[in-house]
Amino acid sequence: MTTIYRDVYSFLELVKKTVMSLFLKPLRVKETFQQLYFVANGSLWIIVFCVCFAAVVTILESSFHMKLVIQNDSMVPGFASLLILRELGAVVTALLLTSRVGAGIAAEVGSMKVTEQIDALRMLGIDPIQFLLIPRLIATTLGCMILCVVANLICIFAAMIISDQVLGYTPSMFLTAMNRFVQFRDLIFSVVKAMFFGMTIPMISCFFGFRCKSGADGVGSATTQSVVFASISIIFLDFILSYTFSYFY
Amino acid sequence: MSEAILSNETKGLINKNVIIEAKNLSVAFEAHTVLKNVDLFVEKGETLVLIGPSGQGKTVLLKTLAGLIEPTAGTLSLYHKQWRGLPENEKIKILDKMGMLFQKNALFDSLSCGENIAFPLREKTQKSELEIQEIVDYFLESVGIIHAKNLYPEEISGGMQKRLGIARALALMPELIFYDDPTAGLDPITSKKIIELILELKKKNNATVIAITNDMNRAYQMADRIAMVYQQNLIITGNVEETKKHSNPAVHQFIKGELLGPLNSSFENL
Ligand SMILES: Nc1ncnc2c1ncn2[C@@H]1O[C@H](COP(=O)(O)OP(=O)(O)OP(=O)(O)O)[C@@H](O)[C@H]1O
Ligand SMILES: [Mg+2]
Numbered sequence: 001m002t003t004i005y006r007d008v009y010s011f012l013e014l015v016k017k018t019v020m021s022l023f024l025k026p027l028r029v030k031e032t033f034q035q036l037y038f039v040a041n042g043s044l045w046i047i048v049f050c051v052c053f054a055a056v057v058t059i060l061e062s063s064f065h066m067k068l069v070i071q072n073d074s075m076v077p078g079f080a081s082l083l084i085l086r087e088l089g090a091v092v093t094a095l096l097l098t099s100r101v102g103a104g105i106a107a108e109v110g111s112m113k114v115t116e117q118i119d120a121l122r123m124l125g126i127d128p129i130q131f132l133l134i135p136r137l138i139a140t141t142l143g144c145m146i147l148c149v150v151a152n153l154i155c156i157f158a159a160m161i162i163s164d165q166v167l168g169y170t171p172s173m174f175l176t177a178m179n180r181f182v183q184f185r186d187l188i189f190s191v192v193k194a195m196f197f198g199m200t201i202p203m204i205s206c207f208f209g210f211r212c213k214s215g216a217d218g219v220g221s222a223t224t225q226s227v228v229f230a231s232i233s234i235i236f237l238d239f240i241l242s243y244t245f246s247y248f249y
Numbered sequence: 250m251s252e253a254i255l256s257n258e259t260k261g262l263i264n265k266n267v268i269i270e271a272k273n274l275s276v277a278f279e280a281h282t283v284l285k286n287v288d289l290f291v292e293k294g295e296t297l298v299l300i301g302p303s304g305q306g307k308t309v310l311l312k313t314l315a316g317l318i319e320p321t322a323g324t325l326s327l328y329h330k331q332w333r334g335l336p337e338n339e340k341i342k343i344l345d346k347m348g349m350l351f352q353k354n355a356l357f358d359s360l361s362c363g364e365n366i367a368f369p370l371r372e373k374t375q376k377s378e379l380e381i382q383e384i385v386d387y388f389l390e391s392v393g394i395i396h397a398k399n400l401y402p403e404e405i406s407g408g409m410q411k412r413l414g415i416a417r418a419l420a421l422m423p424e425l426i427f428y429d430d431p432t433a434g435l436d437p438i439t440s441k442k443i444i445e446l447i448l449e450l451k452k453k454n455n456a457t458v459i460a461i462t463n464d465m466n467r468a469y470q471m472a473d474r475i476a477m478v479y480q481q482n483l484i485i486t487g488n489v490e491e492t493k494k495h496s497n498p499a500v501h502q503f504i505k506g507e508l509l510g511p512l513n514s515s516f517e518n519l
Binding site for chain 1: 312315317337340341344345347348349351352353354355356357358368369372373
């Protein structure tokens with residue numbers, strides 16, 4: 001039990017150092033852009049692919065259930081767009097980034113730790129937080145926000161197509177229904193969620209990377225742990241944020 | 250052991266040339282104590298060689314002296330400044346004088362060999378690209394791997410990686426250089442050449458060298474002073490002649506490489 005407290009404490013310590021170096025030290029612009037390119041461009045197609053299928057499943061499932069309960073699925077387009085904007089877009093994006101970007105960061109930083117590259121950086125007077133964490137933090141946060149908007153739009157577009165093809169609601173009917181259910185601030189809240197998720201992923205990955213133990217399974221377990229903890233944190237944060245946003249409706 | 254420390258301690262007090270001053274240094278990882286109450290003074294310009302059985306804490310001591318590992322007790326002064334609590338910009342000023350070859354080389358695997366040497370120059374100096382390339386070529390040439398300039402670290406052999414690590418450690422012409430096992434994995438001739446290179450570069454800018462090696466011939470080739478890390482202590486055995494005649498049975502056994510002696514019990518624990 002005491003080790004959990006100590007781990008939480010050292011995580012908070014890392015967050016504190018990160019915030020300080022974010023504001024006090026110059027940003028490494030080149031690294032940040034390289035990372036942003038890796039995060040955003042590299043993950044775009046995976047996210048588009050997954051989100052399209054998520055849209056299809058959402059539409060078909062809710063139509064099935066609504067027909068079962070109220071013998072009518074006219075609410076599906078509006079309901080689905082609400083679900084997509086409030087939950088699906090941000091969460092699916094973040095979970096996919098956790099596995100693609102978060103695991104990559106943990107493995108990269110972890111192997112730098114065990115091969116003493118982090119010590120080599122420190123020996124040059126380079127702060128590993130400023131050099132490795134901050135560019136990844138900014139890139140993943142921005143990337144997650146951008147991808148979240150894209151994911152929401154693509155997902156709604158896919159939902160619209162599938163409603164048209166399968167349920168027979170034309171795009172204009174879909175948009176009218178959506179207009180009634182959804183507000184612009186839903187998209188804003190979704191992006192705010194994405195921002196928090198995007199900050200969580202590299203923080204947790206770097207935390208496990210920096211404390212990676214040497215040995216054959218060191219990097220492996222740092223990667224696994226970072227994905228598990230980041231995923232749990234995202235689901236938990238989603239609950240907290242949804243709960244908080246419910247006060248604004 | 251106490252004699253050597255005492256004489257150095259008095260030296261330390263009167264000598265302005267002492268650039269590393271460690272007193273009562275202890276290092277532990279959780280419950281596992283690696284070093285306990287180690288005292289060490291290192292003077293500017295000297296070459297100190299650390300020897301000792303595997304796993305006794307040579308690397309830990311070296312990294313602690315370089316300020317990379319926080320000691321659990323005791324004090325460390327580098328260039329007359331207390332390391333603990335030193336503001337970061339002051340730390341960086343001191344770090345700029347130091348270079349290190351790591352046991353696992355610590356090469357940046359995302360950079361080519363040439364870029365590995367260029368990296369510290371780009372980070373720490375305002376040199377032009379032309380000057381940087383000149384320095385890179387000079388060092389790659391000195392360690393004999395100029396042909397591998399555009400290869401990546403994983404594409405070159407272990408010995409070449411070691412030499413690249415040395416070249417990178419030297420790129421900024423540090424005045425205090427730490428070498429963690431510079432000849433590990435090198436053939437005897439290359440080893441000898443590497444030590445000659447280390448000594449030559451040391452002479453060039455009157456650098457201080459602290460090196461770990463378990464190859465006693467190489468230790469004798471470069472050492473002004475030898476110390477052995479053993480059972481959480483640092484036994485300062487003196488210069489080459491003094492070390493060869495040292496009375497401690499563990500030191501004697503280690504430098505002679507004998508199978509029977511007090512060290513066997515510590516090997517059994519490995
Ligand atoms: N980061 C760490 N966490 C926990 N224990 C460590 C750590 N680094 C070193 N140790 C322990 O400290 C002891 C000394 O290790 P060190 O690497 O200094 O040995 P060494 O004398 O350099 O050996 P070798 O000649 O094999 O390189 C070992 O028992 C090792 O397990
Ligand atoms: Mg070692």
